[in-house]
Amino acid sequence: MKNIYKYIWVLSLVFCCITCGKNDIKISRTIDEVPVIFPDYKDVTVPYNIAPLNFSYMGKEACRLIVAGVDDEMQIEGKNGLFSFSGSAWKKLMERNKGGTIELVVAIQTGNEWGGYKSFFIHVAPEPIDAYLSYRLIPPGYEGWKEMGLYQRNLENYTQTAIYENKLTNGNCVNCHSYCNRNPDKMMFHARAEFGGTILIRDKVIEKLNTKTDSTMSALVYPYWHPSGDYIAFSVNKTKQSFFNHHPNRVEVYDLASDVVVYNVHTHQIAYSPLTKSNQAFETFPTFSPDGRSLYYCSAHAVDSMPQSYKKVKYSLLRIDFNPEDMTFGDKVDTLYNAPLHGKSVSFPRISPDGKFLAFTLHEFGNFSIWHKDADLYMVNLQTKQVYPLSEANSDDVDSYHSWSENSRWMVFSSRRTNGLYTRPFITYIDEKGKAHKPFLLPQENPLVYYKQLMFSYNIPELMVKKVEVSEHEIAKTLRYSKEINVTVK
Known part of the structure; x- marks a missing residue:
């Protein structure tokens, strides 16, 4: 019955005036095509607590937007093509249409007449998204930078604030921010070059760590927190990069060697298994299961003659038992997805908080998928072990790093599809x-x-249940003046 009413409503737009305001327009003809808009919000699914989805009509004509929900209608006048919702009107629209659909018609003026494009829809999911998103903003360069920072965005409005900006420590590199269970009360990130070290924050207590040991090839690199908050899994990597003059992938980052270890935040010790620290394999990108008893990671057969043989490096998705009671590992490794059998390589495994699905990035070779134009998002059903592409989310360009929401219904990911x-x-x-x-x-x-106008890339988008509250100046003070805590091997 609802669809019938919506059909009648759309027909009425062609001949009738929508009487929700004295300046509302009358549509006298239909345009048998969909409008070109940016961003492309046609037929997307959104959380009811998301900030208003303002967008622009890309034509030059005077334009109006007509919006209809389950029991309300409104018109918005385009200003230089931009349709801008008021915060209160948008919130009311989302709340009233939670679990339903809103219908939108873009109308344009030709002479004294208004023509209406084909309508499109925005689906409003009943599940909310986490309140905050954090990310690094960095120029899309390769070795040099002048400024970068870690930032957090309130997803219910447009407010962005700094978690940490590198101008506070002479323009050093800050990277690899990570949170325990999406809660920034327990978080970490690395600072490289001047004032370098790993920042570890637990309940507003800030520590600066020196994570290089005599038994590991590098300082700790790619992190993932154990759900208990007691451990963080890391890779250690000998990383290099090469550049291409005539190749769609502009840069290739590759490992000469890498291992996976686990760090104890209380004892400042790391532990590993011979199965995750092998000279015959490159191990990287660890992630814990939600119950904390499995450690997933990517592993490739070690390849000599790098970078000449970089295309031969192909990573599979592996799993090993982890015992959080005594920080020990299982005695065997399971292969969850053998990507090289399909001529592919895996990176960035991430498990949904409900433990049902594991998302990863799949591409032709290597592990630096953020510059691989063939990189797509894939999913493993952890109950059936079915592996399949997330086709509706993927594009013809890079789709790579991703992060789950607390309720397992939303995933944010980085993509180069816009340009x-x-x-x-x-x-x-x-x-x-x-x-x-x-x-x-x-x-x-x-x-x-x-x-x-934004000349920075969003790097490592991570959903958070709340905002970071530790002062960036306190973090800078720790990086500049605090004595490092040396990490040791258990």
Whole structure:
């Protein structure tokens, strides 16, 4: 019955005036095509607590937006093509249509007449998304930078604040921010070059760590927290990079060697298994299961003659038991997905908090998928072991790093689909069957202008249940003046 009413409503737009305001327009003709808009919010699924999805009509004509929900209608006048929702009107629209659909018609003026494009829909999911998103903003360069920082965005509005900016420590590199269970009360990130060290924050207590030991090839690199908050899994890597003059993948980052270890935040010790620290394999990108008793990671057969043989490095998805009671490992490794059998390579495994699905990035070779144009998001059903692409979320360009929401219904991921150069955060709804729905670009007040002018890439988008409250100046003071805590091997 609801669909019948919506059909009648759309027909009425062609001949009738929508009487919700004295300046409302009358549509006298239909345009048999969909409008070109940016961002492409047509038929996306969104959380009801997301910030308003403002967008621009890309034509030059005077334009209006007509919006209809289950029991309300409104019209918005386009200003230089931009349709901007008020915060209160958007919130009311989302609340009233939670679990339903809103319908939108873009109308344009030709002479004295208004023509209406084909309508499109925004689906409003009944599940919320985590309140905050954090990320690093970094120029899309390779070795040099002048400024970068870690930032957090309130997803219910457009407010962005700094977690840490490198101008506080002479422009050093800050990277690899990570949180325990998406809660920044327990978090860490690395600082490299001047004032280098690993920052570990637990309940507002800040520590600076020296994580290089005589038994490991490097300082600790790619992190993932144990759900208990007692441990962090890391890779250690000897990493190099090469550049291409005439190749769609502009840069290739590769390992000469790598291992996986686990760090105890209380004792400042690391432990490992011979199965995760082998000269015959490159191990990287660890992640714990939600119950804390499995450690997943990527592993490739070690390859000599790098970088000449970089295309031969292909990573599989592995799992080993982990005992949090005594920080020990199992005596065998399971292969969850043998990517080389399919001529592919795996990176960034991430398990949904409900433990049902594991998402990863799949690409032709190596592990630096953020510059691989063939990189796509894939999913493993951990009950049936079925592996399949997240087709609705993927694009023709890079789709790579990803992070789950606390309720396992949302995933944010980085993509270069907008222009092939800058990574931007997209959010996709993951339904109970593990299927992705059409993703939407992170909302902004004026997204066309914002993303056109932003000369930074979003790196490592991570959802958070609350904002970081530790002062960046306290972090800078720790990096500059505090004595390092030396990490040792158990």
